[in-house]
Amino acid sequence: MHSPTPGDVLKALGEVGGVRFTREPASHLQGAALITFKAPRDEDISRYGWIHIGGAGPDSILNALQGCEGRPILTRTIGAMGEQMGEYVLAYALTWLQDTAKREGFQARSDWQKEASLPRYLFDQDVAIIGMGAIGSGVAKMLTPLARSVTGYSRSGRNTEGFGACRRLAEFEGADIVIATLPATRQTDSLLSDPFFGRMNGGLFLNIGRGSVVEEGALQRALGTGKVDRAVLDVFRMEPLPKEHWAWTHPRVAVTPHVSGVTRPVDIAAAFKVKLPLFLEGRLTNEVDREAGYGVR
Template structure:
């Protein structure tokens, strides 16, 4: 029998228990699933980094930790974790949610919807927006989420440029890598979308220098991670008109403190980390497949490179 510990906030158990049991049954596994198991008997941990489990030393027969979140910055530095770690890559739930959110806000800025929706002076401005072919978009981060968003936006006619730490290839997308590639990717972009992980290499990547590279009046969309952005540099760029508007879903401190200037800035939209979340129904199938693979001696999916941080 395979022993599976669910280690997340207690309120999540009600959401996940049914989907996980259904997925594990469908995978043909003989298992015991619980929020309470003797540490020495646990084979797999279905894990959220904000759970009470922080010391993995007692889990002497542990085979893998299966993270429920796409982000793993809250666990990669844990020195007591020595077994394989996987992150959540869920095309049917997490990825699709991100594609919908990114596409929606890209179109919102591209079409100038804010000016039409909030128009207290009843100004009649019939100036049409440009077509998508004339609105270059840059996506920083070309992992599963970035590539899915790039595909969706190219399908709508946007010219998309992508940047990642290592070189990627995606049909219809100009892909860059490395420091020089970052400058190329950002230069003259009119919409910049951040989908990078939170690692030491990405901390404050969006600073005064990089914010000066897009076209004047560009839009910034961040559903990735808060520490990617130097907040003060972004406010300066907004005040100067270099960045026309920033739509931010993630922040260095969450919930965003009430006194943070992003709340009151007229060119900032704050959303409460809702760009994409793990959906229990689809995520459970990803978890069950990895446990099936582990028990069958097959390679696990979505393994985390602990050195790279994702």
């Protein structure tokens, strides 16, 4: 088992009949499975029959498996990720709409500024979610009862449950709040660039998917022209974010250290236990499209 918190995951797994858990390399063992976030460097992970990815994003494992045919079966952990990210988005959206920083500034000066402190409301806002996978759907579930509209966008625009409307990304025309939940693939690399941000009209942009999907220079330009009023960035192409990066000190950017969705050991254990009987019976199927580079369920 390779994980940032292997002890916590083992504790959450507890006793599972007929299964031995180890933190040592086990790819040489017949019928071995691996639970991990990233590919370990001390063994050939292509020799496992099954890799259960601790998080929702499969990009690290797929990169390690490039050129490998067939095995292993890949599954992943979703757990409460959609709900977590929905709460993250909700917190920053309300902070923006209520302009809490301005109010705190008035308070610090003992300055009663009622007109300048008036809020905007989420029920008046149109929300666009870029990416309609498990994470995007979870965020949509959180925001749909509160926002005026929630529209999902993907390359295909295929109808997906939980969204008020589903459209192709090519049809994106901006929204008050725009949330990127895209995975890291060859097709999504720098997908959100000048043409994309040029369709916005001063709204809030949040990236909670993968940092590589945003062309950072384009976002910086959009902030400069007012096409984007504020950006909340939880993920970056390079992490940890270098101290000299412009986003740290930009007055209209909030930087968070990849915490919008934190995989809980209990979710990893629960997902693994559900899939384990299927693996032992030879009925487990892939939850990751290795060619496309993202989870299919």
